[in-house]
Amino acid sequence: MNRRPNVNGEDMRHRFEFRRGFLTLALSLTLAACGTTPPADTQEQSAAERPTIEMVDSELLPVEGSPVRGAPDAWVTVVVFGDFQCPFCGRLAATLDQVMAEQPEGRARVVFKHVPLDSHPHARLLAQASEAAREQGKFWEMHDLLFDNAAELREGDPQAELRRLANALELDMQRFERDLADSEVAERIARDEALAEELGLSAVPAVYINGGYIPGAQPPAVYMRAIYDVGEATRGAVDDGEMKREEVYAHSVRALLPRSRQAQAAQAEHESAQARASRVPMYHPGRPVIGDDEQALVQIAHFHSLGSEPSVEMHRRLAELQAGDPQRVRVVTFQLPHSDDEVLAFAHRALAAASLDDSSRGQRFLGWLAELPEDAWSQGPELLERMDEKLRELGVDPAQVNAEESRARLDADQRLAIELDVVGIPTAFINGQRVVGLAPLEDLQRLVDEKAAIAERVAQVRNISGRELYEAILNAAEQQPGAR
Known part of the structure; x- marks a missing residue:
């Protein structure tokens, strides 16, 4: 490659442009260190003061059928593809907890989708456990416990540990055990895996912010900046009459996801090249x-x-x-x-x-x-x-x-x-x-x-x-x- 190495760490920049030429949204993600923070937030209405808008879903990155945390009509939708045995997914979960705690009411929501990796022997069982807890309205509580108890689940008897966690959440144990093996639960997970494959995901965690792709587990400032930028851009487009409020998510994904795929494909190729053996000349004289x-x-x-x-x-x-x-x-x-x-x-x-x-x-x-x-x-x-x-x-x-x-x-x-x-x-x-x-x-x-x-x-x-x-x-x- 004919370029000088950036020895201070590589800035990975993803630029996404909305259709119709009405908006350019720059998500500048400095992965080595993000030194910028969003400006002070403007006051937003509380959930009790404003009516809930029925949002149009995206056919490319659907929210329907997945667990959601946050306002259903949020300006920004953070879709997370994760694996409960992946330590980086656990790190991301903690980061997003911190990020979401700082968001004003109605700005952002988090959606979780399952990608249990074959390399993690209990990942599928843990995904099924989270969905079984969801049947009793406690997906996110189980989601948090699965990451918080990762070591115990890895080193102990996962079935026994899951029963312990289910008891801690005061779930109906007979129903939990039944749902754990339910075919519909397995089908939900399979749908998420199929979507991940369609998107070309080769690793987790992976995050899409209104369709804009952010790989891996990044520092909190990366997500704070991206959520703020996307939120302000979509709000401005709605205020200017360039999109309808209920179409914010669907429209954003149609515009951003194709570019995300291009960036993702380029990253996958780069990672593949990095993983291949490199022929370093080890027998040239004159080096320590x-x-x-x-x-x-x-x-x-x-x-x-x-x-x-x-x-x-x-x-x-x-x-x-x-x-x-x-x-x-x-x-x-x-x-x-x-x-x-x-x-x-x-x-x-x-x-x-x-x-x-x-x-x-x-x-x-x-x-x-x-x-x-x-x-x-x-x-x-x-x-x-x-x-x-x-x-x-x-x-x-x-x-x-x-x-x-x-x-x-x-x-x-x-x-x-x-x-x-x-x-x-x-x-x-x-x-x-x-x-x-x-x-x-x-x-x-x-x-x-x-x-x-x-x-x-x-x-x-x-x-x-x-x-x-x-x-x-x-x-x-x-x-x-x-x-x-």
């Missing part, structure tokens, strides 16, 4: 390295920025993994500065200079830089002097920092980041599998163990090691179904 070039079963490429705490912490975790398994794990550091700060740029060139003729020396310099306190990067001349002293201590001529070869190594890493579509730091590749962000140490260890087990089998069967083994692992990954 720890580990055995020939014996390592797991090769980890780390795109790193000095002075960035998440990136520095990722370096520490990878170094800890390597130290705990020095024969199997090899870590190569690639440089991707997160800003053009003069001191930071000097430090990256200095690291390139230290690594030119001796990768282990580069690693020692990197280790020293990683231990600098965060405020050291603001000390300017003092830090430059300290780096000069450290380079001399390691046997590196400080004049090499500005040499063409040092600059060329740094530029080569940045070009490689573009080729690999690295758009943020930290990013690591573990035997070619991309890991974006600061992953927990236990997750990194689990992935290393999985990759080592595969590599060990390949090494034994083919009697190969080192560079040859790494290439064989990547070749095998590229031949897997779905790889290109």
